[in-house]
Amino acid sequence: MPKIDFRKEYKELYAPPQEFVIVEVPEMQFLMVDGHGDPNVAQEYQEAVEALYAVAYKIKFASKKRLGQDYVVPPLEGLWWAEDMDSFTTARDKSQWDWMMMIMTPDWIPPEIFTVTVDQVRKGKNPAALDKVRLESYQEGLSVQIMHVGSYDEEGPTLMKLHKEFMPENGLVENGKHHEIYLGDPRKVAPEKLKTVLRQPVRKS
Numbered sequence: 001m002p003k004i005d006f007r008k009e010y011k012e013l014y015a016p017p018q019e020f021v022i023v024e025v026p027e028m029q030f031l032m033v034d035g036h037g038d039p040n041v042a043q044e045y046q047e048a049v050e051a052l053y054a055v056a057y058k059i060k061f062a063s064k065k066r067l068g069q070d071y072v073v074p075p076l077e078g079l080w081w082a083e084d085m086d087s088f089t090t091a092r093d094k095s096q097w098d099w100m101m102m103i104m105t106p107d108w109i110p111p112e113i114f115t116v117t118v119d120q121v122r123k124g125k126n127p128a129a130l131d132k133v134r135l136e137s138y139q140e141g142l143s144v145q146i147m148h149v150g151s152y153d154e155e156g157p158t159l160m161k162l163h164k165e166f167m168p169e170n171g172l173v174e175n176g177k178h179h180e181i182y183l184g185d186p187r188k189v190a191p192e193k194l195k196t197v198l199r200q201p202v203r204k205s
Contacts, residue, residue: 001064004071006104007183014075014181016145016197020166025201027139029109030077030102031055033132038094044129048101049076051121051129056103058117063109074104079177100177102138111135140176145199151191155198162200176201 007014012023033048056073064070079100082093105114114135122130144162148155159178167173181197 001068001070004069004106006071006074006106013145014183014197016147018147018149020144020146020162022170022202023143023145025140025143025199027137029105029107029135029137031059031105031114032100032102032134032136032138033129034098034100035132036098038097039099040094045099045101047127047129048132051127051133052076052101052103054121054125054127054130055114055117055133056105058121059105059109059113062113062117063106066113067108069106069108071106075182077102077104077179077181079179081177105135109135140179140199140201142175142203143179143199143201144172145179145197148196148198149193151194152186152196155196158198162198167200167202171205172202173205174200175203 013025016023031052033052035042035044035048037044039045053073053076060071060073079102081098082096084096118130118133121127144166146158146162148158163174179197179199179201181199183195183197184193186194
């Protein structure tokens with residue numbers, strides 16, 4: 001049974017260069033959990049990630065066993081926003097951030113398998129945020145993205161350049177929430193070597 005790796009299937013989405021590129025992002029299905037606050041200290045964030053992974057891996061095993069389709073669980077992703085965009089670019093006031101953490105789930109996974117899987121996870125680990133996990137489609141369409149190498153706290157200058165220079169120079173404006181895809185595990189990788197895809201949905205101004 002072949003194992004699909006979506007990072008290779010969608011290389012243009014998961015492996016951009018270290019310069020701004022424009023891509024077209026198709027509609028995709030995700031496990032999602034909403035929350036608010038600094039991800040470094042908010043218990044709500046840790047609980048959200050724990051619940052997402054518990055369901056994601058359970059669905060992967062169900063897909064392999066019941067549907068005969070195996071795959072590598074995709075990386076953790078996050079949508080981030082705040083009332084004041086400076087919270088991302090200059091002030092970096094993480095306490096003001098709202099977020100939606102996500103893990104992409106193959107479109108061949110039906111809602112019924114998601115429902116059964118959540119029930120199974122509840123009977124097992126039963127993570128605190130399990131009832132907040134949902135399965136939904138999300139579409140961004142036209143987007144600008146770049147590979148950021150370094151710590152999360154060093155993203156500010158790149159985001160400033162994106163919003164204040166690249167987008168205006170190319171006749172683009174925001175058309176959705178700031179999106180990050182985490183390709184490295186901060187528990188195992190040094191901050192200066194972390195790889196994160198930074199994406200901003202856009203439209204022509």
